[in-house]
Amino acid sequence: MKISVRNLEPTKVRLTVTVDPEEFEPYLDAARKEIAKQVNIPGFRKGHVPGKIIDQRIGFASVAGEAINNGIGELYSKAAEQKELRPMDQPKLDVKEVPASAKDETRLKFTAEVEVRPKFDLPELDGMRIEVAKPAVTDEDVNARLENLRQRFGTLVGVDRPATKGDFANIDLAAEIDGESVDSQEGVSYELGSGTMLDGLDEALDGLSAGEETTFESTLEGGDHAGQKAQVKVKVNSVKAEELPELNDDFAQEASEFDTLDELKADVRKQCERDAEGQQATAARDAFIAKLQESVEIPVPKGIKQNLVAEHLKSMTPDPESATDEQKKEAEESAEKELRDQITLDALAEKLDVQVSQSDVMNFLASIAQQYGMEPNRFISAIIQNGQIGSAVQEVGRSKGMLAGMRAVVFVDPEGNELDLSQFLGEDEAEAEAQESVEAASAAAAVADEIASEDKAENAE
Template identity: 35%
Template sequence: MPSTVEQLSPSRAKITVEVPFAELKPHLDKAYKEIAQQVQIPGFRPGHIPAAIIDQRFGPGVALEQALNEALPGLYSSAVDEHGLVPLTQPEIEVTKLEVGESVEFTAEVDVRPDFMIPAFDGIEVEVDAVESTEDELEEQVKILRERFATNTEVDRAAKEGDLVTFDLKATKDDELVEGGEAEGVTYRVGAGGMVEGMDEALTGMKAGETKSFTSTLVGGPAAGQEADIEVTVTKVQEQELPEVDDDFAQMVSEFDTADEMYDDLRENLARMHRVDQANTARDKVLEAVIGQIDMELPENLLASEISARNNQVDQELAQAGMTLKQYLADSDETEESEEEFRANLAQRSAEAVKAQLVLDRIAEDQDLQIEQTDLTEHLFARARANRTSPEQEMQHMLEHDHTNEWMTEIRRAKALALIVQSATVKDTEGNVIDLKNLQADGTYAEPAEAEGDTDVAEESADEAPAKKAAAKKAPAKKAAEKDADDTEVRVDDQAADEAKSVEADAE
């Protein structure tokens, strides 16, 4: 089967394949057989209609078209393998010559991975902030625990900052109720923020049974961004009494006997969180350093698809939040001054993401990185942690929604990124070299096997090791602070395709 390749650009190729008609005969025979089973012609039993009769009744091109549709994908794949191409998009196939009984010629244009040089990983050096936990952070964690176990007592007095107030709300415009602008039994801690502007000022000083009105701009729902008259009626005021931080408190909220032990554990939790943040920053910077040294032309169609997908996701999340992009930019910390600038920056991040994926795929291929059962297990555990599900549920989701190839690609990219990070030099701002090889998902470090033959320890999964260490040590039973640490858990080698920071999460 002769085939040639014309390189239309560094990232697009045109394959021309000529197929002897004899190679199509098995597919043609199969097509005639299937058509014979599907149609009814007087005088012939189903499945026993001669090919000549089918051609006579339906035209000679029907069976040939069906045979070509079945044969071309395999012929295309063979040509791709023959020329060592890496297709990145679906091909645009066109039959350019058809001589019945002689030959068939078709062309396939497709985006392909461009050729590029991979820099030496051991020559990459990046700097990250040093790990540092402050006492303010520690006290914030303790405050979370105290508020979780606080006592709320209903009081007959005016509300003040820190009180828990229950109220009914009604938003109107021109004396007409705004769509979605009515709610009952809303509970809010005065001074916590997150409500419409002016809410804290309105609630402060109000007693149960009192009503107050003010004007503000709605921040959510179908009428988000519109100015409306807000009427609030307080139904209950509760005073919060925080428990004292002593040994009794430590025993109530954790498995520790003393407040000092609880503080030590919370302090270590913070350190683990910062180690994870530091490792993720190092990962991103190392990948940025690698792709920054690589010059390539990105496949046009692949990039356009990525940009479109990211824009659509942002639009969907904004719609779910009841916001426009203009409102989001006005209310968020984004630095873009206009919607056009936001979209341009999103396109730039999409380009960086596509480039990183191509580089990681190439590294995984060059290093012949294989996916083991433990890799899939770790990936399922990581997804379960992120989605607050079980590994079994994630496995079922993968099979039901045909995510197997997609997730395997993620795992290979993650392993490729881990290989780069382990080879690079990472230092903190104090000049200390940071070893990320043994960092686990929870910010602890894996312990090496005690002996060369100790395969049980050496092969222990990344999810089992931290669990065994945690079982050997007391940890807060209520896990308020530890939950915050879990929310930030990301393996150094997880989610490698997300190297270009996205705005989708911010838009939620």
């Protein structure tokens, strides 16, 4: 097999592959055997028709077409591996030349354009020291958590005044487009200022009392008319304010197992300190990846970036086509960082010769299924059927490589004291399995959401 590689972009190449007849022949033979199982030719048993007869009766062009369809993917993979390329997307294949007959000396020739992982040298991990800020817990952190606890034990009390931010209003909604009713809801409880429903609703409700109504324009976010402008009438049925309990010993006894407020505060501070340690581990991870990227230029594949930007915009706005410049910039920056981090971790896993076993992947997927409350076998089958098992393998490899790399370097605080992150990184691979699952969960989350949506639709029927 003759292979030439042309660099089209820093992260895109075109392979031109010319296949020798003896390499193509096994695919032709396999195609003949497959065709022989499907045709009836007088004088021969089905499935036992000689290859020459298949060429004569069915036509060599059909045989060659079947062989190419079934074999070009494997031939491309062999060519990419031989040239030590690391494809990041599916290739665009184009067959250029095909032999016209079994005796034709014309060789199969095709091209493959594909975006690949750029080549770069990562710094050595041995002796690397990375500074990470100390976790700090302030009185404000403790008070904020106590305030959240108070809100959990708060009660709603009806008030005879206009609604304002933080109040809960019971409302009726009715949407019209060109004077025609398209949607309506009654008795909806809504917290002013939460921004969880229609754009403009908070402004419309602010200052309204029970029994009053108003109309505002908004873009519908669901249903058959999602994305369309509508005139929305909102009526306030009642207004309630949240009444919070006082912070005292009685509250401590009601909200916890402690007898005094001081004991509750001390426990809340410990919780904040544990969270701060977790945040420090996250900061260490980010600092580690940034350190690897510090002295290298990592271009990102344009096509993959474009698709990823589109995905980010879909999650940011119901109408990506009308996204603001700020949203587009944020989506682009997020996509670039995500791709650079993935590329860096892929290179690190390769540098450290990380091996991903079948049990690694199955345990990872089973843990994700458990997080989503799904039956593991069904979830894993869905991953395989959707062709995403490769992505799961890649994510587990990235996570294992990252954890192994972080265990190989030294993290220090601003004073130069070494940090012990073993509770987050594990002392070895076995102890880090749970962390790997958390780090790589996003790879399977989309599939889990899809399965959950399917189940919801089935139950609705």
